[in-house]
Amino acid sequence: xxxxxxxxxxxxxxxxxxxxxxxxxxxxxxxxxxxxxxxxxxxxxxxxxxxxxxxxxxxxxxxxxxxxxxxxxxxxxxxxxxxxxxxxxxxxxxxxxxxxxxxxxxxxxxxxxxxxxxxxxxxxxxxxxxxxxxxxxxxxxxxxxxxxxxxxxxxxxxxxxxxxxxxxxxxxxxxxxxxxxxxxxxxxxxxxxxxxxxxxxxxxxxxxxxxxxxxxxxxxxxxxxxxxxxxxxxxxxxxxxxxxxxxxxxxxxxxxxxxxxxxxxxxxxxxxxxxxxxxxxxxxxxxxxxxxxxxxxxxxxxxxxxxxxxxxxxxxxxxxxxxxxxxxxxxxxxxxxxxxxxxxxxxxxxxxxxxxxxxxxxxxxxxxxx
Numbered sequence: 135x136x137x138x139x140x141x142x143x144x145x146x147x148x149x150x151x152x153x154x155x156x157x158x159x160x161x162x163x164x165x166x167x168x169x170x171x172x173x174x175x176x177x178x179x180x181x182x183x184x185x186x187x188x189x190x191x192x193x194x195x196x197x198x199x200x201x202x203x204x205x206x207x208x209x210x211x212x213x214x215x216x217x218x219x220x221x222x223x224x225x226x227x228x229x230x231x232x233x234x235x236x237x238x239x240x241x242x243x244x245x246x247x248x249x250x251x252x253x254x255x256x257x258x259x260x261x262x263x264x265x266x267x268x269x270x271x272x273x274x275x276x277x278x279x280x281x282x283x284x285x286x287x288x289x290x291x292x293x294x295x296x297x298x299x300x301x302x303x304x305x306x307x308x309x310x311x312x313x314x315x316x317x318x319x320x321x322x323x324x325x326x327x328x329x330x331x332x333x334x335x336x337x338x339x340x341x342x343x344x345x346x347x348x349x350x351x352x353x354x355x356x357x358x359x360x361x362x363x364x365x366x367x368x369x370x371x372x373x374x375x376x377x378x379x380x381x382x383x384x385x386x387x388x389x390x391x392x393x394x395x396x397x398x399x400x401x402x403x404x405x406x407x408x409x410x411x412x413x414x415x416x417x418x419x420x421x422x423x424x425x426x427x428x429x430x431x432x433x434x435x436x437x438x439x440x441x442x443x444x445x446x447x448x449x450x451x452x453x454x455x456x457x458x459x460x461x462x463x464x465x466x467x468x469x470x471x472x473x474x475x476x477x478x479x480x481x482x483x484x485x486x487x488x489x490x491x492x493x494x495x496x497x498x499x500x501x502x503x504x
Contacts (some may be wrong), residue, residue, distance in 0.1 A: 209478040210485040211434040211443045215492040219252075219260040219412050222431035227267050229489055230433045232406050236272030240405070241341035242305075245348045245365055246280040248421045249293030253349040253413045258295040260410055264347055265303050277337055279308030280368045283382065284421050287311050310335045310368075315375040319401075326397045327390035332381055333371040334401050343405035346437075350430075350444050351415035352423060356391045358456040359448065360420050361441040362407045363467050366399050392466035399437060400474050407440050408433050416453040426451045430496060438468060438477030439484045446503040447496075462504060 212230045216222035242264065244256035252260075261278075268276055278300060282290045288309045291297060300307035318333040326332075338344060348365040357364050372382045385394055409432040415423030428447050434440040445462050452458075462468055463480060472479045481504040486497045 207483075207485050209434075209436045209439040209483045210487055211432055211436075211439050212487045213443065213493050213497055214431045214433075214488070215429055215490070215496050216431060217412055217427075217429045219257050219410060219431070220263040222412070223260055223263045223408065224267060225489075226408065226431045226433040227264075227406075229487060230406075232271075232433075232435070234271065235268055235343055235405070237274050238272075238342035239275045239340075240268055240273045240277070240343045240345055241338045242268070242276055242278045243338065243344065243346045243365060243369060244278065244280055244294075244296070245360075245368065246285075246287065246290045246294060246296070247283045247360075247368070248285040249290035250421055252410060253351050253415050253425070254419075254421045255290070255294055256347055256349065257410060257412075258299070260408075261294075261296075261347065262299055262303075264345070264408060265299060265305065268345065269303065273343075275306065276303070277306040277308060277341065279306075279310055279335065279337060281310035281335075281370070281372060283368070306337075308335075308337055311372070313337075313375075318371050318374055320374075321398075321401060327388065327393045328381075328397065329384060330379060330381075332398055333374055334369050334398065335371070338369050339402060344402055345406045345408070346404050347408040347410065349414070350409055350411035350428070350447065352417055352419040352448065352454055352457065354418050354423070355386055355420075357395060357420075357467070358392060358454070358465070359441070359445060359467070361409060361444045362404070362437040363399055363441055363471055364395050367395060370398055393470045396467050396470035396474060396476070399471060399476055404435055404437065406433065407435060407437055409440060409444055411444065411447060414448065414451065416448055416451050428496075430493075436477035436484075438471050438479075442468060442478065442481065442484060442504065443486060443500070446500040449503040450500050 212226045214222045214226045244261055246255050248255055265276060278296055281287055291309065297307050313335060317336050319336050319339055320333045321331050323329060323331040346362055346365050348362050351360055353360040370381060373380060385391055388394060411428050411430040411432060414426050414428055416426045417424035428451060430447060432440055432443055442462050445457060449458055478484050488494045488497050
């Protein structure tokens with residue numbers, strides 16, 4: 135472990151520990167923390183042999199102003215401790231400094247499994263703030279769309295204000311269930327656990343950039359947890375027009391459900407992922423459950439890294455045995471996604487970046503759950 139200050143030299147592990155002990159509770163300046171707990175790394179398949187080598191634990195003290203030069207680490211995750219979804223969203227994006235949206239078409243994928251209040255579904259105020267940030271970054275066009283799993287999609291989107299937001303900000307709003315056959319891109323079953331393959335909505339794949347925003351919650355119907363990897367299932371067809379085969383019935387009845395969730399994520403790379411953890415379901419879910427209030431917003435681009443940090447937060451709150459037991463890196467969604475080369479393969483590769491003492495404290499607390 136090493137500590138780096140952009141104004142000083144590299145320190146030894148012994149000095150780091152001594153300085154950290156002296157510094158606890160005295161963070162007067164904003165800081166960027168790149169930190170993660172070390173855990174024994176499980177064996178991974180040869181499919182991840184080309185993944186980037188693990189990076190050492192670093193803690194970086196950022197000079198003023200608050201925002202440091204963005205890290206080059208593709209596995210970085212910004213953590214903002216907040217009870218304000220709008221302010222937290224803006225701050226997290228500001229800290230993360232994503233690649234430019236200027237001149238790009240953007241597909242924005244919320245979580246509209248139902249039309250229930252967060253954490254069951256995406257909060258309207260958070261979504262509006264995210265739309266504003268993307269437009270401010272120069273996007274040429276934003277499309278928002280989803281396919282609900284437990285509700286009528288159009289009704290859920292209406293309840294959550296998606297169509298009102300589309301009218302107010304000049305967005306395209308799409309109900310995936312209403313797409314024509316040619317608006318779905320099919321992918322073969324070969325190399326997956328899907329019996330007949332699957333189909334992804336073309337408006338998602340045709341966009342220059344894909345932004346996913348999801349909630350922090352458990353999933354009692356076999357997914358175990360539903361974060362950014364699971365949010366992709368809303369892009370997948372339940373039925374293809376002219377075909378009575380129910381792809382969602384196959385998914386939710388399969389013992390390989392969690393592997394299948396990871397597999398559909400191979401079809402795209404997100405430009406931004408945002409997790410609303412102001413409230414969370416630590417049991418039950420996805421539409422109702424035991425509510426906790428961790429008060430956090432996460433932002434990244436690596437779905438595995440973001441989900442791993444989210445799972446660590448659920449573990450820190452006390453959650454289901456299926457989430458709590460064993461290494462995060464052996465949970466099937468995470469393990470299969472890592473096998474497919476979708477992101478981080480162990481905790482050492484992940485940086486958690488914060489910029490205030492409350493966020494820093496939370497990052498410190500969740501390290502041991504990684």
